[in-house]
Structure formats: structure tokens, C-alpha cells
Amino acid sequence: xxxxILAILAACQGGEKxxxxxxxxxxxxxxxxxxxxxxxxxELHNGxxxxxxxxxxxxxxxxxxxxxxxxxxxxxxxxxxVQGYVENKGSYFGAIIxxxxxxxxxxxxxxxxxxxxxxVNNGPNALHGGKRGFDDYVWDAFKENDSTLDLYLLSPDGDxxxxxxxxxxxxxxxxxxxxxxxxTANTDKPTxxxxxxxxxxxxxxxxxxxxxxxxxxxxxxxxxxxxxGLIPFGILMPVSGTPLDFIxxxxxxxxxxxxxxxxxxxxxxxxxFVLGDGKPSDTLKHAATVWGDKSGIIMDVWTMEPGLQxxxxxxxxxxxxxxxxxxxxxxxxxxxxxxxAWPSTELxxxxxxxxxxxxxxxxxx
Numbered sequence: 001x002x003x004x005i006l007a008i009l010a011a012c013q014g015g016e017k018x019x020x021x022x023x024x025x026x027x028x029x030x031x032x033x034x035x036x037x038x039x040x041x042x043e044l045h046n047g048x049x050x051x052x053x054x055x056x057x058x059x060x061x062x063x064x065x066x067x068x069x070x071x072x073x074x075x076x077x078x079x080x081x082v083q084g085y086v087e088n089k090g091s092y093f094g095a096i097i098x099x100x101x102x103x104x105x106x107x108x109x110x111x112x113x114x115x116x117x118x119x120v121n122n123g124p125n126a127l128h129g130g131k132r133g134f135d136d137y138v139w140d141a142f143k144e145n146d147s148t149l150d151l152y153l154l155s156p157d158g159d160x161x162x163x164x165x166x167x168x169x170x171x172x173x174x175x176x177x178x179x180x181x182x183x184t185a186n187t188d189k190p191t192x193x194x195x196x197x198x199x200x201x202x203x204x205x206x207x208x209x210x211x212x213x214x215x216x217x218x219x220x221x222x223x224x225x226x227x228x229g230l231i232p233f234g235i236l237m238p239v240s241g242t243p244l245d246f247i248x249x250x251x252x253x254x255x256x257x258x259x260x261x262x263x264x265x266x267x268x269x270x271x272x273f274v275l276g277d278g279k280p281s282d283t284l285k286h287a288a289t290v291w292g293d294k295s296g297i298i299m300d301v302w303t304m305e306p307g308l309q310x311x312x313x314x315x316x317x318x319x320x321x322x323x324x325x326x327x328x329x330x331x332x333x334x335x336x337x338x339x340x341a342w343p344s345t346e347l348x349x350x351x352x353x354x355x356x357x358x359x360x361x362x363x364x365x
Contacts, residue, residue: 029081030054037138039082046147046174049361056082057135058151058170059094060199063179068296068363075297075361077200077325088318092198095135096170097128099155099162100345101196102272102309102334105231109337111163111346112190118161123229128198130160134168135198147174157189164189164349178299178360185353192345193353194332196305200313200325203292203299210323211313212253215291218246218308220273224333228265234339236274244271249291252312252326268314268323272307272333280306280332280343284356288328296363303330303357306343330357 030041034056041061044051050072052061063076078094079085085093100118107118107126118126128135139151148171155166164187171182183195202211223244224232239245243255243263256268263269275287284302288310291298301308311327336345347353 029083030056032056032082034082034086034138039138040141042141042143042149044147044149044172044174046176048176049174049178051172051174051179053149053151053172054082054085055139055141055151056085057095057137058139058153059085059096059135060172060179060197061094063199063359065178065297065361066363067292068365073203073205073295073297075201075203075205075292075299077202077206077320079319084319089136091316092128092135093200095198096139096151097196097198097329098134098168099129099160099166099191099193099195100126100337101128101194101329101331103127103229103231105229105335105338107161109192111192111337114163116161116163125229125231132160134195139170148172162191164191164347166191166193168195170195175358175360177362178358180356180358182356183353185347186349186351187347188349190346190348192337193347194336194345195353195355196309196329196331197357198327198329200320200327201290201299202325203290203297204294207324208294210253210321211326212251212256212323213293214252214326215249215293216246216252216288216310216326217249217290218273218288218310219286220275220308221247222274222278224272224274224307225262226265226271226334230266230270231335232272232333232339234335234341236278239273244269244273246273246288246310249289251293256312266314269310269312270314272309272331274333275303275306275308278306278343280304280355284358287330290326290328291364296365298362298364300360300362301328301330301357302360304355305330305332305357307331307333309334330355
């Protein structure tokens with residue numbers, strides 16, 4: 001169950017009001033007001049790693065880890081103000097994504113014999129929750145200790161067309177190895193849910209060039225091929241013999257311009273990889289490893305999710321250059337509400353949505 005720290009959550013759960021506790025970092029560029037709510041920046045640290053998180057979109061603003069020489073490197077790409085994120089909403093930098101991470105074909109799905117329509121915002125499809133997803137809300141924050149931050153959001157029934165009052169809690173926690181993101185949610189009406197984090201990673205640090213020389217390995221023997229709108233056809237295809245084969249470590253740029261219809265559809269890599277047996281797990285399983293070619297920083301992704309969206313920064317522009325960062329979004333598969341054979345994203349009343357993803361860091365000589 002979620003811990004009701006806000007009056008609105010307490011009222012929804014029938015509990016009593018609990019005082020909100022917050023200890024934001026006093027950064028003027030993050031002290032703003034959006035949609036009538038104040039925004040803040042929070043800093044976490046554990047002696048080895050440090051992170052900054054804003055309650056606008058529950059975003060991971062930065063994460064600093066040591067490189068092979070012991071120098072601190074900021075491996076998450078972001079902005080130095082809330083307005084920077086507001087002006088780049090469509091890129092989802094560092095945000096928690098919901099209600100539905102990735103795409104829903106034509107923004108429509110059927111659940112319990114009722115058809116729901118999500119406002120489309122990506123051609124004919126709904127992307128990352130529709131025109132206003134969880135990335136564009138000011139969440140409520142509770143700092144447990146120096147290394148742990150809880151964020152809460154109540155998404156009301158009908159929010160972007162999704163059914164049910166949905167109570168969401170996301171916890172960022174620094175560990176001795178990296179950062180853990182834990183997601184919990186409950187609903188009072190059947191709904192669909194697919195939460196993820198949209199951090200942009202460059203293990204060499206910000207403004208260090210492209211990620212094309214980063215080396216990537218993904219624990220996936222198959223992927224979900226997509227059409228020109230990046231909606232899956234509903235089948236699984238082997239990665240073997242294609243440029244999407246990262247079973248063995250491979251530089252990201254080695255085949256990114258290959259004559260392959262899937263790479264053309266995605267303008268590069270923007271695909272869901274089927275992890276392991278393609279089923280969600282109650283325990284963490286290894287999903288991928290990335291090596292920073294200049295820093296020697298190694299990032300391992302561990303998750304309970306059945307899928308991993310690898311995005312190679314194909315649409316980056318402006319302050320952050322083309323392909324200067326990559327995303328590894330742990331998830332259920334895109335358009336799963338319309339693919340009944342795939343792992344279900346349905347959440348029913350009385351059930352608790354719970355999933356964890358960890359990004360763990362080491363270095364190589």
C-alpha cells in the first residue's frame with residue numbers, strides 16, 4: 001500500500017492528513033511555480049554517488065559517479081532549470097513516464113469491454129501517456145534520508161482518458177552500486193499502467209560527444225518489430241543476423257546506418273527488446289550493460305520488467321546534440337493493451353503494481 005503523505009492521497013484512501021516533509025536544495029532555477037504548485041530540486045548523496053531530482057515530472061536531473069581515475073562524471077544529461085525541462089517537454093528528459101510508457105496505437109484500447117481513447121500526440125498514436133503525461137505534473141516529495149526520495153502523484157479517473165483514480169509512488173534511492181528506482185501504484189477501477197524512467201545517459205559525461213562509440217550489450221534474443229509509426233506488429237523476431245543483435249557487446253554506431261527497414265523506421269535504434277523469457281519477474285534480472293569508451297564507466301541495468309526500449313537519441317537537437325545520449329527504458333511492451341498475447345499491463349482494484357529497476361556502476365581500467 002502507498003503511504004498517504006498528502007491530504008489528497010489521505011482523502012482518497014480514507015486516512016488522516018499527514019504533514020508533508022521536504023528538504024529541497026535551494027537552487028533558484030528550480031524554485032518555480034507550475035500549474036499553481038511550487039517546484040523544487042532535491043539532492044541525494046551517499047559518499048560515493050550523488051543525484052539531483054526535481055518534483056516536476058519526478059525527474060532525474062543528474063547523477064554523478066566516479067570514472068576510472070576517480071573523477072566525478074555527470075552521466076545523466078539534463079537542464080539546469082525547470083524552464084529548461086518545460087521548453088523541452090517532448091523529449092521527456094529524466095522524467096517518470098505514465099500512465100503508459102511508450103506508444104499505444106491510435107491512442108485507443110479496449111478494457112473490460114469498454115473502449116478508451118487517449119489524446120494522440122505522436123502522429124496518429126499516443127506516446128508516453130498522451131498530450132499531458134506524468135512528466136508534466138508537479139509531484140509531491142518526501143525525503144526519507146540523505147540517499148532516498150519518495151515522490152507521489154494522484155492521477156484522477158479520466159486523466160488523459162485513462163480509467164481509475166491511480167495513486168503512484170516512485171522512490172529514488174542511491175545504493176553503494178548505483179541508483180534504484182522503485183514504482184508502486186494502486187487503482188480504484190481497472191486500468192492499464194506501464195511506468196518507466198526516461199533518463200538520457202552519456203557515460204563520458206555531458207558535452208563529451210556522441211554515444212556512438214559506447215559499447216552496448218542487451219540480454220535479448222528477440223525484439224518487437226515496428227511499422228513506420230513505431231507501433232509493433234504484434235510478433236517477436238530474432239535479433240540474430242540483424243543490426244539489432246546486441247547479445248555480444250557491440251559499439252552502438254557500428255551498424256546504426258545499416259540498410260535495414262527497422263533502423264529506417266526508427267531513424268536509428270528506437271526498439272523494444274524482449275528480455276530473457278519475455279515475462280515480468282518478481283526479482284531483478286540483468287537486462288543490459290553499457291561501457292563508456294572515454295571514462296571507463298560501466299553501467300549495468302537490472303529490472304523486473306520484460307522489455308527494454310533502447311533509444312539512440314535520433315531526435316535530439318538544440319541544447320543537447322544529435323545522438324549525444326541514449327535511453328534504456330525498462331518497460332512492458334509498446335501497445336500491449338492491444339496485444340492480448342503479450343504480458344498484460346492491466347491493473348485491477350485490490351492489486352498493487354510494483355516494479356524495480358536499478359542502474360549499477362563500476363569501472364574498467
